[in-house]
Amino acid sequence: MTTVAPDSDVRRHELAEFLRSRRERITPEQVGLPRGRRRRTPGLRREEVAQLSAVGVTWYTWLEQAREIQVSPQVLDALARALLLDASERTHLFALAGSLDPAPHAPCPSVTPALRAMLDQLGPIPACIQNSRYDILAYNSAYGRLLCDLDALPPEDRNCLWLAFTNADWRASMADVAEVNRTIVAKFRAAMAEHLAEPAWKALLARLEARSPEFRELWARHEVLGLGAKTKYVRNAHVGLLHLEHTNLWLGPAAGPRLVTMVPVDEESRAGLERLAGLDLTDRRRRPEPLEPSEPLELLAPAAA
Incomplete structure (x- = not known):
């Protein structure tokens, strides 16, 4: 009878092998350490990696031995820097x-x-690039000030779901925040079906559940909804009420990264966006730091309604 190792065991051994391979490719000179005369390892010693990462030698040794220990994101960050990971x-x-x-x-x-240039040229129409987890990867100046001041937020908070349940300015801009939030949670649940085991998705879900009782209540309904175009009203803090059509343009063959635009439905809204764009014409080049590599771009196809 063949037995299959648990996923956690496989991951620990893969992590151990990966760390060891990265450690062995780095010379002491690359990280400012003396080589010495009795170096038998082809790269850094374990104690040198531990020293550079400010972690215990025994703990790091256990990590390379695939022991069942907990590793915090902060320690992984330190290891990535010490091992010069790209x-x-x-x-x-x-x-x-x-x-x-x-x-x-x-x-x-x-x-x-090219996509960044296209975002700029779409102005004054608000536009951004999102991944399927609703992370805002890039945006033009109109989108950056449409719902809240995105430039003022740290990159890890530039996520539509997170902002919908935690950011007062974002929530105030929605004419029907209860319906909008119900809809985005249903879309997120549908999208997450293909990413249930992915750490970033699970971390976002845990973060939202820990922070927002409103999100927990909506998540418990198990509602699902597909993506599609929809008109909505936005109360912009600078120019007032705007009637916009939310559209998606896929940047790949599946529901992954997408270009999101907020096209004005009427002349009043178009004029409002023009005024919004004119508030700060000297600062249109600002861009957020991207969150993380997302799905590769392959095709450019229009989104289904």
């Missing part, structure tokens, strides 16, 4: 550890210079 390797490290990256500021391959 963006892809850092993402892989956190995935193997089943943890959410606390500083996911690596450039996002889904947000190309």
